[in-house]
Structure formats: C-alpha cells, structure tokens
Amino acid sequence: xxxxTITHLCLSDLHLGAETSxxxxxxxxxxxxxxxxxxVLDTLIACIRDLLAPQAGQPDKPTLVLAGxxxxxxxxxxxxxxxxxxxxxxxxxxxGEQDLFSRKVxxxxxxxxxxxxxxxxxxxxxxxxxxxxxxxxxxPAWSVTRLYAVDDGIGWxxxxxxxxxxRRHPCLADLDVELVYPNxxxxxxxxxxxxxxxHGHYVEPIYxxxxxxRTFLFPEQPAAATIEDIQQENFAWVDFFWSTMGRxxxxxxxxxxxxxxxxxxxxxxxxxxxVAKGVVKHWGRPMFPDALEQFAIKSFVKTLFESxxxxxxxxVMDPLSEATAxxxxxxxxxxxxxxxxxxxxxxxxxEHLTVVFGHTHKPFxxxxxxxxxxHPVVVFNTGGxxxxxxxxxxxxxxxxxxxDEDLNCASLRMYNEPERGARPQPVRVAAPEQAxxxxxxxxxxxRLAASQAAASNPWARFTEAVGxxxxxxxxxxxxxxx
Numbered sequence: 224x225x226x227x228t229i230t231h232l233c234l235s236d237l238h239l240g241a242e243t244s245x246x247x248x249x250x251x252x253x254x255x256x257x258x259x260x261x262x263v264l265d266t267l268i269a270c271i272r273d274l275l276a277p278q279a280g281q282p283d284k285p286t287l288v289l290a291g292x293x294x295x296x297x298x299x300x301x302x303x304x305x306x307x308x309x310x311x312x313x314x315x316x317x318x319g320e321q322d323l324f325s326r327k328v329x330x331x332x333x334x335x336x337x338x339x340x341x342x343x344x345x346x347x348x349x350x351x352x353x354x355x356x357x358x359x360x361x362x363p364a365w366s367v368t369r370l371y372a373v374d375d376g377i378g379w380x381x382x383x384x385x386x387x388x389x390r391r392h393p394c395l396a397d398l399d400v401e402l403v404y405p406n407x408x409x410x411x412x413x414x415x416x417x418x419x420x421x422h423g424h425y426v427e428p429i430y431x432x433x434x435x436x437r438t439f440l441f442p443e444q445p446a447a448a449t450i451e452d453i454q455q456e457n458f459a460w461v462d463f464f465w466s467t468m469g470r471x472x473x474x475x476x477x478x479x480x481x482x483x484x485x486x487x488x489x490x491x492x493x494x495x496x497x498v499a500k501g502v503v504k505h506w507g508r509p510m511f512p513d514a515l516e517q518f519a520i521k522s523f524v525k526t527l528f529e530s531x532x533x534x535x536x537x538x539v540m541d542p543l544s545e546a547t548a549x550x551x552x553x554x555x556x557x558x559x560x561x562x563x564x565x566x567x568x569x570x571x572x573x574e575h576l577t578v579v580f581g582h583t584h585k586p587f588x589x590x591x592x593x594x595x596x597x598h599p600v601v602v603f604n605t606g607g608x609x610x611x612x613x614x615x616x617x618x619x620x621x622x623x624x625x626x627d628e629d630l631n632c633a634s635l636r637m638y639n640e641p642e643r644g645a646r647p648q649p650v651r652v653a654a655p656e657q658a659x660x661x662x663x664x665x666x667x668x669x670r671l672a673a674s675q676a677a678a679s680n681p682w683a684r685f686t687e688a689v690g691x692x693x694x695x696x697x698x699x700x701x702x703x704x705x
Contacts, residue, residue, distance in 0.1 A: 291333025
C-alpha cells in the first residue's frame with residue numbers, strides 16, 4: 224500500500240514546568256527535577272522515532288506543531304518552565320540525522336502560555352515601528368496572525384524567549400520557534416481540503432468573559448464576530464489570570480495550592496472553610512455569633528469557588544460539556560469559518576475541514592455536519608499530559624495527532640487514565656469513520672501493530688512509564704492537597 228508522507232505531528236497541553244505534568248521528572252519525594260529527562264518523555268520520544276522510522280533519511284522532515292499550553296506559565300515560575308522546555312528540545316533535536324523534525328517549530332500559544340504571544344506581538348510591533356518614517360501615521364498593532372502561511376518574506380513572528388533558550392546549546396543554534404495565533408491552517412494544492420490547528424481556549428465560555436461582560440453592559444452593541452474581535456476583547460483577561468500567575472511570587476505559589484485543593488475530593492469545602500475562618504478572624508468583633516457568621520461566609524465563598532472551578536476540565540461525564548460543545552460548534556461555524564473565507568476570498572474555499580484542538584485534556588475524535596460547510600467537519604482533540612485530580616478520570620488522557628501530505632489526519636491515543644493501580648490500555652490509532660476510508664489511520668495501525676509485536680517495543684515501555692507516572696503524580700498531588 225502506498226502511504227502518504229507524514230508532514231505534521233501535533234502535540235498540546237504538555238504543561239512543561241508543572242509539577243503535575245507527566246513530562247516533568249520527580250524525585251522520590253515528589254519534588255520536580257527540571258533539568259532531567261522523565262521516563263515518560265524519554266519513551267514518548269522513542270515512540271515518535273519508531274513512528275517516523277520509515278521516513279528516516281528523507282530530506283524533508285515533518286513539522287512539529289505545539290498547539291498550546293506547552294509551557295506552564297500560570298502555575299509555575301518562568302525559569303522552571305524554561306528548563307523543562309530546554310530538556311524537551313534537546314530530546315527532540317539531538318542534531319543531524321537524529322533530529323525527528325524540521326528545525327522550524329510552530330507553536331500556537333494557549334491560555335497557560337499566552338504571554339509568549341503577547342511578548343512576540345509587542346516585539347513585532349517594535350520592529351514595525353522602525354520601518355515607519357517619522358511624520359507618517361502609525362498603524363494599529365495586530366492581535367492575531369494569518370490563518371494560512373503567505374510567502375511574503377516576513378513569516379510568522381518568532382519567540383525571542385524560546386529561541387534564546389535554544390541558542391544556549393550548539394545543537395539547537397539554528398532552531399526557529401515561530402508563533403501562530405490562535406489558528407494555523409494547511410490546505411491541499413487543489414484547495415479542496417483544509418486542516419486547522421488551534422489550542423481551543425476560546426471554545427470555553429470562561430475565556431470570553433470580557434466579551435460577555437461587554438454584551439451585558441452594552442446590549443445594543445454587536446457581539447464579537449471575528450477572531451480579531453474576540454482576541455482584542457479578551458487578551459488581557461486571558462494573559463493576566465491564566466498565563467502570568469506563576470510570576471506572582473508567593474501569591475502565585477498560593478494560587479497553585481488553591482487550584483490543586485479545589486480539584487481534590489472535598490477540596491472546595493476545605494478552601495471555603497479556610498477562607499471563612501480567615502475573614503471572621505480578620506474582622507475581629509463579629510456582628511453575629513462566630514459559628515453563624517462563619518457558616519454564612521463559607522456558603523457564599525463555596526458558591527464562588529464552585530463557579531470559578533466549573534470549567535471544562537471539571538466535567539468528567541463526557542468528552543465535552545454541553546456548554547463547551549456548543550462553544551466549539553459556534554467557534555467553527557462563526558469566527559473560524561469567517562477567517563477561512565476571508566483569507567480564501569481570492570481563491571477556492573476548501574470543501575472539507577478538519578479541526579485539531581487541545582485544551583480540555585480529554586482526547587476524542589468525531590465527525591458531524593455543521594452549518595456553513597458542504598461536508599461534515601472532522602474534529603480531533605489532542606488531550607493533555609497532566610494529572611490534576613487525585614481520583615482517576617478515564618476520559619482524561621494524551622494523544623498525538625498526525626497529518627500526512629494529503630491532509631488525512633489520525634490520532635495516536637497514547638493513554639487514558641486507568642483506575643488507580645491499574646495498567647493503562649496500550650496505545651491505539653483512532654479516527655472517525657469517513658467515506659473512502661482513511662489511508663493514514665490504516666497505515667499507522669499497521670505500523671503500530673508491527674512495532675508492538677517486535678521484541679524491542681517502545682510503545683509498551685511508554686505504557687509502563689506512563690502508568691507509573693500517573694500513580695506518582697496522584698500520590699504527590701494528594702500529599703500537597705492535605
């Protein structure tokens with residue numbers, strides 16, 4: 224069987240730098256060792272190398288697309304995330320023929336590493352200012368990048384921080400890290416098929432809180448309808464609350480503790496009681512008996528915490544909550560559809576759309592009809608690589624989405640959380656049913672079966688490593704949440 228060449232490999236939600244990330248090495252006491260290679264990352268790299276082995280020696284290596292929340296900048300300090308990212312790059316790019324990917328890495332910032340985008344966007348505007356003659360009016364700074372690459376000699380903006388980390392190592396001296404935000408599009412030469420990769424935070428209502436507030440305060444104004452409108456209205460909220468808390472000193476460390484406690488069994492009750500006791504103590508002379516006053520405050524605070532932590536990752540009954548499923552459909556049929564049609568207005572608009580996103584940490588695949596598209600839209604979710612609950616959640620897991628030169632897509636479901644103490648299921652290939660079949664999914668399944676039957680089986684070693692790491696993270700999380 225002739226198999227199209229793999230051109231892109233997509234990972235997301237690595238949360239490098241987080242203690243809860245499966246890619247962060249922990250010591251025997253559950254403390255992070257940021258400069259060391261974790262067994263999960265080591266075996267993950269071995270699996271990717273095995274996957275790409277048939278293409279070894281070809282001049283064009285596939286492109287690595289990192290679809291957001293790659294660095295943990297909300298719940299970890301910058302230097303911790305930076306050391307973890309360095310270790311990640313060194314494992315992927317040891318040099319020469321051993322490199323797994325092209326030396327142009329694409330990163331689509333998510334909510335937890337959104338500040339990478341803000342820094343690059345501001346630097347790009349500084350570079351633009353140097354080109355404007357004195358006395359000429361200045362144009363506005365842009366908020367998003369183009370969806371599709373254009374050969375205009377400019378390219379995507381670059382991350383000064385991440386490229387500086389790479390330049391510290393001779394084997395990474397020529398590595399480029401380009402930022403695309405929030406959507407990255409691929410299109411076939413005949414313009415009939417397109418794949419769009421995005422992190423996906425704007426499919427969840429909480430990340431569009433400023434747009435919702437504006438609509439509430441000024442109902443006569445039209446709602447944000449384009450990618451640019453959404454980003455302009457919500458970037459400061461996303462950047463402040465979801466991407467810079469790790470640099471808030473002891474307060475930032477406290478936010479991580481709050482987050483972990485809220486995700487633990489009974490954690491919101493404990494947090495609410497702690498806040499209520501603190502408030503009563505701070506007030507000094509109470510207006511009512513201490514117990515009554517503390518109960519009232521605890522009830523109020525508990526309601527606030529439950530509202531704040533009721534986002535998508537807290538929904539464990541389905542791959543998507545009802546609100547996020549609607550947000551995904553609205554995002555695809557609204558802003559994304561408009562962006563595709565705007566950028567393809569002088570050319571053919573692709574008839575077939577595949578969307579790849581992460582953010583929710585719950586991998587899935589589906590195909591369904593959507594308004595505005597001639598054919599059913601195929602959706603892949605890449606899952607995530609952290610353990611932020613003590614109890615096992617079977618819908619949580621990590622996946623790699625692979626794209627070939629014909630823009631066929633398939634998911635390598637690397638793991639889903641088993642019951643605590645149980646071994647994860649072996650890696651498998653997944654893709655929605657589609658007319659004409661999926662040659663990439665069939666080829667990956669054949670390749671995977673052959674590797675799993677071989678004496679040297681990196682996929683089995685990965686499953687063993689991830690099973691141990693899941694248990695270790697849950698144990699460490701329970702210790703910190705007490």
